[in-house]
Amino acid sequence: MTFWSSSTLKQHLPNLITPCDLERVAQSSYTLRVGKEIFVTKDRHNRNSQHTKRSLEENQAFVIPPGQFSFLLTEEKVKVPKNAIAFISMKAGFKYKGLINISGFHVDPGFEGNLLFSVYNAGPSPIHLKRNEECFLIWYANLDKIDTLPRTKEGFSEIPISVLNQISTDEVYSIHALTTKISEVEEKYKSVSWWILGIKTVGGLLFAAVISGVSLAYSHWDTISQHYVFLNRLVDEHKQQWEKQSSSTQANNNKNRVETKKSK
DSSP states (O other), rough: OOOOOOHHHHHHHGGESSSOOOOGEEETTTEEEEEEEEEEEOOOOOOOSSSSOOOOOTEEEEEEEEOOOEEEEEEEEOOOOOTTTEEEEEEEEHHTTTTOOOSSSSEOOTOEEEEEEEEEEEESSSEEEEEEEEEEEEEEEEOOOOOOSSSOSSOBBOOOOOHHSSOSSOOOHHHHHHHHHHHHHHHHHHHHHHHHHHHHHHHHHHHHHHHHHHHHHHHHHHHHHHHHHHHHHHHHHHHHHHHHHHHHHHHHHHEEEEEEEHHO
C-alpha cells in the first residue's frame, strides 16, 4: 500500500472530488468542508433544542454542545477508485477542542457520494462551526490490485432518516457533564448534611435544656420536701410541748382540788 503524494493527489483529485480546489491539497492530504446538512443531538441546557436535521445556508453557523453527537455531511462529493482506498480524520485543531470522529476512518474502494461524518463533542465547551468550515482530511492509498468486491451501495447525498431514527432521544452526557452532575450531587449532599447537623445540634440543645429543667425542678422539689419535713418536725415538737403543758396543768389542778377537800 502506497499513500498518494501531494503531486499525485493534484493529478487525480479533479476527477475524484467535486467541487475540487487544488489549493486544499497539502501534506499528501486534501481538506474537506462541512456541507449543506447537519444533525445535532438535543442540548439538555436548551429547552427549544430538538433532534432534527438542519439545512444550512452558505457559511451559516451552528453549535455542537458539550457531550452531544452530530452528523456532518461534507460539501464535497468523493469518489474512491476500485484500486485504491481512502482514510479520513478530523483536523487537529478541532480534536484539541474535544471534537472526535466516531464514524470510522476509511472509505471503501468504489465509494461515490458525500461523506457523512459522525462526531462527538467530548470537550467541556460548545464547538462553533459553520458551513464550508474546513474540518476534515482525506488521504488516498493504492491497493496492490483492483478490488473485485468494491462497494456498490450508493453513497450519501443527504443525511438519511434511517440513520437519524437510530439516535436515542435521551440526553447524552459527556465526562465533563457527568463530573458536573456529581459535583452538584455532592454539594446537595453537603447542604443536606449541614441541615441534618443543625437539626441534631438544635435537638441536642433542646434535650439538654429539658434535662436541665427537670434536674432543676427535682432540686427545687428536694428543697421543698426538706422544708415540709422541717415544718412537720416543728409542729410535732410544739404538739408534744403543748401535750406536756396540758398534762402538767391537769396534774396541778387535780392536786389543788385534793388539797382543797382536805382543808374542808
